[in-house]
Amino acid sequence: VFIELDGNGPMYQQLTRAIKRSVVRGDLAYGSKLPNTRDFAIELGVSRNTLRAAFDQLMAEGLIEARVGSGTFVAYAGLAQVKKPSLRAVRAQSRFSARVRKIKNFAVASMHKGLRYNLQYGEPIHDLAAVDSWRRALSHAATHTKLEYPGAQGLPTLRQSLCDYLLRRRGIDTTPEHILIVTGTQQALSLTANVLVNEDDCVALEDPFYFGAHHAFTACGARLHFVPVNEDGIDCSVLREESAKLIFVTPAHQFPSGAVMSMSRRDELLSLAATKGGWIFEDDYDSEFRYDAKPIPALKAMDSQDRVIYAGSFSKVMFPSMRLGYMVLPDALIKDFVLAKRVMDFGNPSIEQAAMARFIANGDFDRHLRKVLRIVRERRKALLEDLNKVGRGQFEIRGTDAGMHLIAWMPRMTHTQCNALIALASTHGLGLHPVEPHFNKRPAIPGLLIGYAGLSTKEIVSATQLLDSCLSKLLDESISTKKSGRSD
Numbered sequence: 133v134f135i136e137l138d139g140n141g142p143m144y145q146q147l148t149r150a151i152k153r154s155v156v157r158g159d160l161a162y163g164s165k166l167p168n169t170r171d172f173a174i175e176l177g178v179s180r181n182t183l184r185a186a187f188d189q190l191m192a193e194g195l196i197e198a199r200v201g202s203g204t205f206v207a208y209a210g211l212a213q214v215k216k217p218s219l220r221a222v223r224a225q226s227r228f229s230a231r232v233r234k235i236k237n238f239a240v241a242s243m244h245k246g247l248r249y250n251l252q253y254g255e256p257i258h259d260l261a262a263v264d265s266w267r268r269a270l271s272h273a274a275t276h277t278k279l280e281y282p283g284a285q286g287l288p289t290l291r292q293s294l295c296d297y298l299l300r301r302r303g304i305d306t307t308p309e310h311i312l313i314v315t316g317t318q319q320a321l322s323l324t325a326n327v328l329v330n331e332d333d334c335v336a337l338e339d340p341f342y343f344g345a346h347h348a349f350t351a352c353g354a355r356l357h358f359v360p361v362n363e364d365g366i367d368c369s370v371l372r373e374e375s376a377k378l379i380f381v382t383p384a385h386q387f388p389s390g391a392v393m394s395m396s397r398r399d400e401l402l403s404l405a406a407t408k409g410g411w412i413f414e415d416d417y418d419s420e421f422r423y424d425a426k427p428i429p430a431l432k433a434m435d436s437q438d439r440v441i442y443a444g445s446f447s448k449v450m451f452p453s454m455r456l457g458y459m460v461l462p463d464a465l466i467k468d469f470v471l472a473k474r475v476m477d478f479g480n481p482s483i484e485q486a487a488m489a490r491f492i493a494n495g496d497f498d499r500h501l502r503k504v505l506r507i508v509r510e511r512r513k514a515l516l517e518d519l520n521k522v523g524r525g526q527f528e529i530r531g532t533d534a535g536m537h538l539i540a541w542m543p544r545m546t547h548t549q550c551n552a553l554i555a556l557a558s559t560h561g562l563g564l565h566p567v568e569p570h571f572n573k574r575p576a577i578p579g580l581l582i583g584y585a586g587l588s589t590k591e592i593v594s595a596t597q598l599l600d601s602c603l604s605k606l607l608d609e610s611i612s613t614k615k616s617g618r619s620d
C-alpha cells in the first residue's frame with residue numbers, strides 16, 4: 133500500500149490523513165483488506181500502537197471496519213469506484229443535440245489517411261507560396277490591428293474590399309452595410325438556420341445535396357424537401373409543390389452534380405421566391421474556378437427583389453483551415469444576422485480580417501487567384517485526358533465546367549461493383565469516393581465523386597493508372613466468374 137505522509141503533526145494523525153486520502157481517492161478499494169497491524173507497522177516504519185491509534189480514528193469516521201476473526205477492511209467506496217456515467221449513456225440534453233447526434237458524419241477533412249493517392253473532394257491546393265504570402269499578411273496585420281473586440285459585422289476595410297471584389301468578379305453591386313463576415317459557409321448556414329428557420333419549417337435542398345447545408349438545417353429541426361436537379365439546375369416545377377421558407381442552391385456549380393444553373397432557371401427561381409415569399413440561400417463556393425465557358429454572374433447579381441442570401445468562402449480559393457467567409461444579405465435581414473453573429477461569437481478575429489482586407493486591396497489576392505486557377509486548370513486537364521483514355525469506356529464524365537471536382541458516372545456497372553472497385557482501389561493505396569451518399573434518393577447508376585485540386589498533375593496521372601488497373605482487374609474477374617458460372 134502506498135501511503136504518503138505529509139510531515140505535519142503527530143505521526144498517528146499523519147497516518148490517519150494519509151490512509152484517508154488513499155481510501156477517498158479510491159486507491160484503497162472498497163472491501164479490500166488492509167495488512168495486519170504488525171506487518172503494516174513494520175512496512176510503514178511506525179510503532180504498532182501509533183498505527184492502532186490511526187485505525188481507531190478511521191474506524192470512528194466509518195472509513196474502515198474490523199471484522200472479528202478476519203481483519204480490517206476498507207468500508208468506504210472512494211471516488212475511483214463511484215461509477216462515472218459514460219458520456220454515451222447520457223441522453224441528449226436538448227432537441228438540438230438529439231438531432232445533431234443523428235447526423236451522419238461526412239468527413240470534410242481527409243478520409244483514409246495513409247493512401248498513396250486520394251481523389252477526395254475538398255482537399256486543399258498545397259501552394260507554399262500562398263501560405264508564405266498569407267503568413268506575411270498576417271504578421272503585418274498582427275502589429276497593426278487594434279486589440280479590442282472587433283465589431284460583430286466584420287472589419288469595415290474587409291467589407292469594403294469585398295464589395296469591390298464582388299462587383300468585379302461576381303457582378304454583385306452591394307455596400308459594406310450589407311456584408312457580414314463569417315467563419316465560412318458553414319457558419320453562414322448555421323446563422324441562416326437560426327435566423328430564419330423554426331422547427332418543422334420547410335427548407336428545400338437540391339438532390340443531390342451539399343452535406344453542410346443538410347447538417348445545418350437538420351440540426352435546427354427543419355423539414356427537408358429534396359428537389360431533383362437536372363442539367364439546368366434545381367427543378368422549379370417540383371419546388372412549386374411546397375412553400376419552402378428557404379431554398380438552398382449552388383447555382384454556379386451544383387454540388388456535387390456540377391450542373392450550372394441556366395439563365396432561364398435563375399429567372400424562374402427568383403420569381404418563384406418573390407411570389408411565394410421565400411428566401412434563397414446561394415452558396416457560391418467555387419465560382420472562381422470556371423474553365424471553358426464565360427463566367428456567369430452570381431444569382432445575387434440578378435436579385436432585384438432582394439430575396440437572395442449570398443455566401444462566399446475563402447476555403448477553396450485559399451485554404452479551408454482559414455475559416456473565413458462572407459455573406460451578402462438582403463436589406464430586410466442584415467440587422468438580424470448581425471445580432472445573431474454577435475450572440476454566436478462577437479465577431480470574427482480581427483487579425484485575419486485585416487490581413488485579408490490588405491491581401492485583396494494590394495492585389496495579392498488577384499495574383500493568387502490567377503495562379504491557383506492555372507494550377508487547378510492543369511490538374512483538371514490531366515485528369516480529363518487520362519479518364520478519357522482509361523477505364524475501358526466505363527466512365528461518363530460530368531460536371532467539369534467549373535470547380536475542383538467532377539463525377540465519373542459508371543452506367544454499365546452496378547452499385548455493388550462500384551463498391552468493390554472502391555475497396556480494391558483502397559487496398560492498392562488509391563482513395564476513391566462514391567457519389568451516392570450525397571443523394572437523398574439513390575441514383576440509378578453508380579458514380580465516383582472525384583476531387584482533383586489536392587494532387588499534382590504527376591500524381592493524377594499515377595492515380596488514374598492505378599484506377600485503370602483496379603477497374604480492369606475487377607472487370608476481368610467478373611467476366612471469368614460469369615464464364616465459369618456458364619460452364620458449370
Ligand SMILES: Cc1ncc(COP(=O)(O)O)c(C=O)c1O
Pocket residue numbers: 254315316317318319342344382387415417444445446447452456457
Ligand atoms: C458546396 C460547398 N459549399 C461551401 C463549402 C465551403 O464551406 P466552408 O466555407 O464552411 O469551408 C464547401 C466546401 O467544401 C462546399 O463543398
